[in-house]
Amino acid sequence: MEYVYTALLLHKAGKELNAKNMEAVLTAAGVTPDKGRIKALLAALEGVDIDEAVKSAAMPMAVAAAPGGAAPAEAAAAPAEEEKEEEKKEEEEEVTVGLGSLFG
DSSP: HHHOOOOOHHTTTOOOHHHHHHHHHHHHHTTOOOHHHHHHHHHHTTTTOOHHHHHHHHHHHHHHHHHHHHOHHHHHHOOHHHHHHHHHHHHHHHHHHHHHGGOO
């Protein structure tokens, strides 16, 4: 997890995502860098728009939180609405599948 945080921190700071910078941040945080994990993460992030990935990763969290606080009247939704919710969940799962590899 600290490797993903390192990549996000470097991105947010506007620094280049490379092995040298990641090793420096991890070392400063007291973590012994694993060059293999760094290399794998950098390869996984190649060509990824991190800002877009963060936005799409945050959306399922907000959407998933809404049904938990639903009123009992909303629990008796029509079957058509349930189908739409299932489709949304499937789409959200598709988006997050690629992101899951970042947190391996």
